[in-house]
Amino acid sequence: MKPRIAVSIGDLNGIGAAIALLAHKALCEKCTPLYCISDQMLEQASALLRMERPPDFSTVAVGTPFEIAPGVVSADSGRYAYESFLKAIEMAENGDADAVVTLPIHKEAWAKAGLHYVGHTDLLREHFKAEAIMMLGCSKMYVALYTEHIPLASVPEAIDERKLTQFLLDLHRETGADKIGVLGLNPHAGDNGVLGSEERIIERAIEGANGTVGKPVFEGPLVPDIAFTPHTRKQYTHYAAMYHDQGLAPLKALYFDESINVSLNLPVIRTSVDHGTAFDIAYSRLPSTRSYLNAADEALRLIALRRHRAISSSVF
Amino acid sequence: MKPRIAVSIGDLNGIGAAIALLAHKALCEKCTPLYCISDQMLEQASALLRMERPPDFSTVAVGTPFEIAPGVVSADSGRYAYESFLKAIEMAENGDADAVVTLPIHKEAWAKAGLHYVGHTDLLREHFKAEAIMMLGCSKMYVALYTEHIPLASVPEAIDERKLTQFLLDLHRETGADKIGVLGLNPHAGDNGVLGSEERIIERAIEGANGTVGKPVFEGPLVPDIAFTPHTRKQYTHYAAMYHDQGLAPLKALYFDESINVSLNLPVIRTSVDHGTAFDIAYSRLPSTRSYLNAADEALRLIALRRHRAISSSVF
Numbered sequence: 001m002k003p004r005i006a007v008s009i010g011d012l013n014g015i016g017a018a019i020a021l022l023a024h025k026a027l028c029e030k031c032t033p034l035y036c037i038s039d040q041m042l043e044q045a046s047a048l049l050r051m052e053r054p055p056d057f058s059t060v061a062v063g064t065p066f067e068i069a070p071g072v073v074s075a076d077s078g079r080y081a082y083e084s085f086l087k088a089i090e091m092a093e094n095g096d097a098d099a100v101v102t103l104p105i106h107k108e109a110w111a112k113a114g115l116h117y118v119g120h121t122d123l124l125r126e127h128f129k130a131e132a133i134m135m136l137g138c139s140k141m142y143v144a145l146y147t148e149h150i151p152l153a154s155v156p157e158a159i160d161e162r163k164l165t166q167f168l169l170d171l172h173r174e175t176g177a178d179k180i181g182v183l184g185l186n187p188h189a190g191d192n193g194v195l196g197s198e199e200r201i202i203e204r205a206i207e208g209a210n211g212t213v214g215k216p217v218f219e220g221p222l223v224p225d226i227a228f229t230p231h232t233r234k235q236y237t238h239y240a241a242m243y244h245d246q247g248l249a250p251l252k253a254l255y256f257d258e259s260i261n262v263s264l265n266l267p268v269i270r271t272s273v274d275h276g277t278a279f280d281i282a283y284s285r286l287p288s289t290r291s292y293l294n295a296a297d298e299a300l301r302l303i304a305l306r307r308h309r310a311i312s313s314s315v316f
Numbered sequence: 317m318k319p320r321i322a323v324s325i326g327d328l329n330g331i332g333a334a335i336a337l338l339a340h341k342a343l344c345e346k347c348t349p350l351y352c353i354s355d356q357m358l359e360q361a362s363a364l365l366r367m368e369r370p371p372d373f374s375t376v377a378v379g380t381p382f383e384i385a386p387g388v389v390s391a392d393s394g395r396y397a398y399e400s401f402l403k404a405i406e407m408a409e410n411g412d413a414d415a416v417v418t419l420p421i422h423k424e425a426w427a428k429a430g431l432h433y434v435g436h437t438d439l440l441r442e443h444f445k446a447e448a449i450m451m452l453g454c455s456k457m458y459v460a461l462y463t464e465h466i467p468l469a470s471v472p473e474a475i476d477e478r479k480l481t482q483f484l485l486d487l488h489r490e491t492g493a494d495k496i497g498v499l500g501l502n503p504h505a506g507d508n509g510v511l512g513s514e515e516r517i518i519e520r521a522i523e524g525a526n527g528t529v530g531k532p533v534f535e536g537p538l539v540p541d542i543a544f545t546p547h548t549r550k551q552y553t554h555y556a557a558m559y560h561d562q563g564l565a566p567l568k569a570l571y572f573d574e575s576i577n578v579s580l581n582l583p584v585i586r587t588s589v590d591h592g593t594a595f596d597i598a599y600s601r602l603p604s605t606r607s608y609l610n611a612a613d614e615a616l617r618l619i620a621l622r623r624h625r626a627i628s629s630s631v632f
Contacts, residue, residue, distance in 0.1 A: 149503055151502050152503075187467075198468075225565045226568055230572060246565065252545050254569050256546060257546075
């Protein structure tokens with residue numbers, strides 16, 4: 001049986017429905033998509049888009065119908081996106097889907113709907129009460145963030161040996177990566193302590209994690225400014241970044257269009273496009289489906305990895 | 317008269333001499349290079365490289381001769397590189413050259429020679445008692461560093477309105493750039509203060525600098541992780557980064573091979589290759605001259621800019 005992917009439709013005032021319709025055929029070649037959108041809302045969106053609903057487009061009813069207003073930040077649309085996401089999570093939890101792929105929501109629309117989450121990952125953390133790992137990238141380069149949405153001034157004190165060791169171990173288990181480049185924090189990775197001392201902590205976490213795994217999976221602390229040169233990128237597909245912009249600025253400089261967002265370390269598999277609702281082109285210009293299809297590919301890879309792990313652990 | 321460029325030869329146990337010899341012909345088409353190396357040392361290097369000294373290769377005697385030891389960190393070679401650099405600066409100060417282009421030195425060789433400077437820029441700051449600005453990049457993208465070699469933990473407190481305003485004004489005057497993208501400090505540029513408040517200071521510095529210049533040259537604070545996407549790069553050739561890795565990691569991810577290092581805000585013009593001594597290939601494999609020739613091009617651009625400014629200020 002093909003893997004089943006629950007697709008949360010995102011903010012319907014944005015480009016989510018267009019992406020789902022445009023990419024449907026390509027997606028069906030890899031998996032069985034189950035779209036968390038009611039027939040009524042789908043009909044409305046496809047009429048606005050002047051696109052026909054494909055006959056094998058399986059919907060799962062969710063939410064309260066509303067009138068789509070292209071490009072408008074609205075409480076109705078925010079709430080619908082939330083309900084679609086909750087349904088997709090529920091399907092994955094119940095075993096009705098093997099993974100969740102999310103289309104973009106609008107943060108302000110969520111706020112208007114009275115939802116306090118910063119985004120999908122934040123909701124997942126709260127829902128599962130688990131330390132979700134946020135990883136972004138594409139098959140050429142993935143970056144996992146040890147710290148995310150905190151002020152830069154709070155980053156150095158957040159470098160903690162025990163937490164970082166656990167983060168590295170979780171990242172390795174979840175991605176199956178053979179080799180992970182772990183970034184230093186300071187310029188020149190501290191230059192032997194002259195430019196900061198957090199690299200000592202990072203070194204100990206690397207040693208500890210390698211010890212637990214039993215092989216030298218983790219390498220570093222890498223000198224941050226040369227960690228993403230063409231030469232170094234040949235050595236790593238996966239990086240652990242100490243803070244948000246350290247990993248994401250080089251990633252987006254190199255692979256902006258194809259990047260996706262992955263939530264690791266959760267009971268369910270969830271991947272996502274790494275772009276926004278693009279209200280400026282919603283229902284007027286056709287969006288790119290590249291990030292979405294990449295997100296589905298990564299979900300499929302993670303499904304296969306979990307199945308393999310389940311088989312391995314039942315055999316040994 | 318062609319502009320004259322004083323070339324400091326760098327660490328002679330590294331790739332400096334090979335680059336100077338390889339690029340000589342190309343360089344002569346643009347300027348008159350004056351090489352700060354004695355005939356004796358040049359003879360030794362060219363014999364080791366099995367390359368002939370071109371007849372129009374003008375040398376300027378410096379330093380104490382020593383025996384070249386390819387790939388070896390040595391006090392002799394460190395001291396020679398230092399003396400070559402001092403001579404080049406002296407020539408620019410005296411008007412015997414219009415700019416200085418530097419080949420790479422080895423920091424540890426300088427330390428062995430009893431020299432305490434972190435590098436060229438550090439020495440220039442001390443020599444001229446001036447706030448040199450370190451800018452790296454290539455014609456497609458330049459990044460100037462507001463803070464450089466300090467621990468990441470010290471960066472937030474270094475964001476100072478008066479100093480940053482002055483930095484921006486100096487950067488504009490020295491580069492002649494019409495538009496400069498100024499980066500925020502925090503993820504999402506602070507997300508309206510939720511993820512840090514330094515962006516308020518950066519905003520005020522931008523406003524102040526734009527006010528002084530009398531036009532909106534400075535834009536920002538830019539959201540750091542999307543400041544270097546292909547789309548944003550179409551808008552800026554010059555960026556002001558708040559810290560070392562914020563600017564250099566994206567730059568080196570994109571343009572590692574062609575980047576150069578420029579010292580701005582000094583009485584003399586100085587540009588440099590942005591690579592090291594490459595001891596591993598010294599006198600065995602031929603190095604790339606790309607960064608060196610780009611450094612010469614930028615020196616020539618800056619010479620022209622200063623001449624233009626001198627003419628403008630004498631006219632008005």
